[in-house]
Amino acid sequence: SAVISQKPSRDICQRGTSLTIQCQVDSQVTMMFWYRQQPGQSLTLIATANQGSEATYESGFVIDKFPISRPNLTFSTLTVSNMSPEDSSIYLCSAAAGHSYEQYFGPGTRLTVT
Amino acid sequence: QKEVEQNSGPLSVPEGAIASLNCTYSDRGSQSFFWYRQYSGKSPELIMFIYSNGDKEDGRFTAQLNKASQYVSLLIRDSQPSDSATYLCAVPSGYSTLTFGKGTMLLVSP
Numbered sequence: 001s002a003v004i005s006q007k008p009s010r011d012i013c014q015r016g017t018s019l020t021i022q023c024q025v026d027s028q029v030t031m032m033f034w035y036r037q038q039p040g041q042s043l044t045l046i047a048t049a050n051q052g053s054e055a056t057y058e059s060g061f062v063i064d065k066f067p068i069s070r071p072n073l074t075f076s077t078l079t080v081s082n083m084s085p086e087d088s089s090i091y092l093c094s095a096a097a098g099h100s101y102e103q104y105f106g107p108g109t110r111l112t113v114t
Numbered sequence: 115q116k117e118v119e120q121n122s123g124p125l126s127v128p129e130g131a132i133a134s135l136n137c138t139y140s141d142r143g144s145q146s147f148f149w150y151r152q153y154s155g156k157s158p159e160l161i162m163f164i165y166s167n168g169d170k171e172d173g174r175f176t177a178q179l180n181k182a183s184q185y186v187s188l189l190i191r192d193s194q195p196s197d198s199a200t201y202l203c204a205v206p207s208g209y210s211t212l213t214f215g216k217g218t219m220l221l222v223s224p
Binding site for chain 1: 146148156157158159160163202206209210211212213214215216217
């Protein structure tokens, strides 16, 4: 299984600002994903980060709000733009090798927007 | 839209008992199923996956799949307080993507 790290682990941000979350995998992986998890809730997929092309966003999530980069096979970033308190959540990065469905998760970023 | 249903719990079992966690899914064509464990304040951890009908055992964990009835179960034998966590069921929903259930909270009392 891949070892995944995320930075920052937590942050408190002001309304209207943006935060970029970094996700680093210790090996090359085909698929990387970004999820949001509200307190006490399950995981909601934001987008699939594609290497060399635009991310694939799920219904309800748009590139202007959640721009994603995937410059290589081990790294991705998620930016939460123009934040509001409703964006307060845990953001999780995951990765899958090859075209496997077995996803492994990073430790998450706890974001609080005031 | 594929759906995955789990009882939110909490499921309370005494230490040493068998914990049985269940998950039903809507897509009859689903071929693989995943169980994740999530401790409070931590990220999900893959603990089991199953592709074919029947049982798959790994240590104290057994995954059971019944495609005809569209449910998958996770049995934890000899439950320990350290097994107390939320267990998430997931099924493939697209190109390498997963749809997660809301999870069942398990509480194992000493």
